[in-house]
Amino acid sequence: MKIVGLIIVAVTGAFLIYAAADFPAWSDPASPASTYLSPHFIEKSMEETSVPNIVTAVLADYRGFDTMFETTVIFSAGVVCFFLLRISRREEPESRYYRHVLTGVTIQLKEGYKMPPSDDFEQIDAAWTPPDLIVKTACRILIPFIQLFALYVIAHGHHSPGGGFQGGVILGASVILFAISHDLRSAVRRMSEKLIAILCAVGVLIYAGTGALCLLLKQNFLDYSVLAGVLHVDPITARSHGILMVEIGVGIAVLATMIWIYNNVSSAGRYRQGL
Amino acid sequence: MDKQEEEELGHDHNTSKAENPDQGSGRRKNFGPYMVTFFIMFGVWVVLSGKFDPFHLSLGIVSCAIVTYLSADLLRPSMRGLLIMLFRWVPYLLWLIKEIFKANLHVTYLVFHPRMMDLIDPRIVKFRSNLEGDLALVTFANSITLTPGTITVNVSPDGDFKVHAIDKASGEPLPGEMEARVAKAFGESDG
Amino acid sequence: MDIMNIIVCVLLFSGLFFLTGGAVGILRFPDFYSRLHPAGKLDTLGSLLAMTAFVIFNLHHFSIGALLTSLKILLIVVFIFLASPTATHGIVDAGVRAGLAPWTKGEKRR
Amino acid sequence: MDNIFLYSSLYLAFLMILSLVRALIGPTVLDRMIGVNAIGSKTVVLLIMIGFLYHRMDMFVDIALAYAMLNFIAVLAASRYFQKRKGLYDEALYR
Amino acid sequence: MIWPIDLAILTLVVVAAIGALMVKDLLGASVLFGSYSFMMCLLWSIMGAVDVAFTEASVGAGVSTVFFVAAVFRTTRRTRD
């Protein structure tokens, strides 16, 4: 196998090197890639959308279809993880463990028995380890700021690097950080599985709904300039606002997908205490 | 805006379970912590954003409201403590930075010393601290990690510290002055 | 080369010096626990000094935008000061739980 | 000043090589984690330097901020592994 | 754009990639893969692709390494190659 692999790799590499001889030299302003379409984007995007960040303008406006289906791909990745891993049926009844929050006393209930939900006791796993004090407290302080930064990134995708994808990933990372520093159960308690599933779909729906709104107003799909009538602004600003709406949709979808994948992977679909 | 926001926060009241043991079972009746969180967040937002037109400021208010709704129970500040802390923290931070400098010069000396292996003598020091409160303990632990040749290995919620010291001289003065200063910064100066 | 640039250079180079100490210390120290000392401390201080240099350099052409950018750099410092000891502590904790014995004097380097 | 930043960045890249060596040869996973953590803290400084080299500091500072916020999550996750599964070289059975 | 740093980081990237594949321990491989994505982020900001660098910073530092560690946690660390 090793030999075959080496041969395949060598042949492919040789072909690529042969092809690389025809590539334009690195950082050449006159290379074909930057002479046909991109000058239009660079020179016109500010006039047409009033968005200084060209990448955001191209991402959400000129190539809106592409991004919409990328969002759909992310959504379906989350769904696939759920269907692959989630074990919904209950296995044979096993004993449950509860921990008294204030004193740390653990009690074990025999199979089938359940404790009424109360604030004093929390359900834990057999292999439960207490979260570390320093990590827990430091993360508790850091998480709100990370979330605020993520929202800032989503809101300011027009003027600085950022946008829905980055902000959504950071927001998801903050929830993942909560799950790591505390445990998965409390993270799921704050953000239930149902909510995540709904958010995941809502994100894609916001994106598609913005496009459909344009369609309803008798324009092309995802042509935001027609939103000017709804928002009472001029068409150029309307395009910038349309981009913001789309970015929010992307952010929500990415956020929910990241948390969903993490929850499923780290607990192998059982939603017990994860990593 | 404020009214709507408080309505939103009212929902949070139900969902924030008693996962904070030190907070006790007392139901939050006042919105003080929420307002403080909101204003801290808004201050940070202004620094981050750097745009002061109404559109971006309203985006900021919405974002801060969302963050307050999501995680005010994580930050849980109090108005009085915050103001006092601000005045007490500045001298502590200055002192800490001075200590960090000394610590780093010491470690750098060890790193570049040709016979480094003879100089270092790692050991684990155990002591008990009188500090109470998670935040004070964590500040103390992180300060220990940042200063002379010592790293906090383990802290129990009761205040038992285990510290890894790189040589004998580093581990000896603990808890010492630093604990007193942390206690002062957090208003626990009786300890 | 005015006085401002000299201050920036001095701060930057001292920061780089401490970062060097961190990198060399990670390589030279004998075991995992003692390696954490340079990694946790020297990198933090090196970053602090370098960031201070950047703040001063950024404020050279003063404007509101530059001031806000400098404040953001200071925010980075705050986050490093919170996150770096936490990460260090996380690694130490993992080492203790994994049952790694600390190196004591006279042993071989590992 | 540009030249100073350029050579400082090159020097930082060299320091990253040193940390990477520890990450590569480290006898245990924890040593690798130390090396990677050190690389992360140098990356933040290097990102800001690149921002100065482009003369667009206000754009690059966001990336560095995101980096400073997030680069300890990976280390925390890897250290959390050892809280659940004890043992450095081989693992206890965990179900 | 800034070719000396570009070359230096590219070399580091190749070393980190080989290291991540050579390590005989899956947890170590995922940790090294984290460092690989750190350098990728640097590389993209050197090329001036700020948005891509931002994405990689948030993804590489925040999420992908955590996914790897979680998967290794749920499976096994042992590997023969």
Next chain:
Amino acid sequence: MTDLISTVVAKYNYWIYITLMMIGLYAMIVKNNLVKKIVGMNIFQTAIILFYVSIGVKKGGTIPIIEHGHGQENHVVHAVDYINPLPHVLMLTAIVVGVATLGVALALAIKIYNNYNTLEEDEILAQVRGK
């Protein structure tokens, strides 16, 4: 000879991308462990993304965010001054989609481990044939 050397030096980054790509491909083909294969897949993917992004680089260009913010619409923008943003757009989404597919791949690996109790490819194949 000098011609060859100048070509090699001028396109140094392409050679490194090809090296990275080959490392990833080799890992995907030869490595026995599924997680290692996934790492190889990611390396391959990042090499392609690197190639795309490097197409857009322009000498003397700045980052593709127009320097004058709101209000100054009359400011003339020259395409030569800014790096080509198009590859960035394509690759930005590719990275996030890459993470999502990474999650799916890891989920598959966990599923396989639960069924066969191993991550090694040959052992899995042996178990499949044995059944």
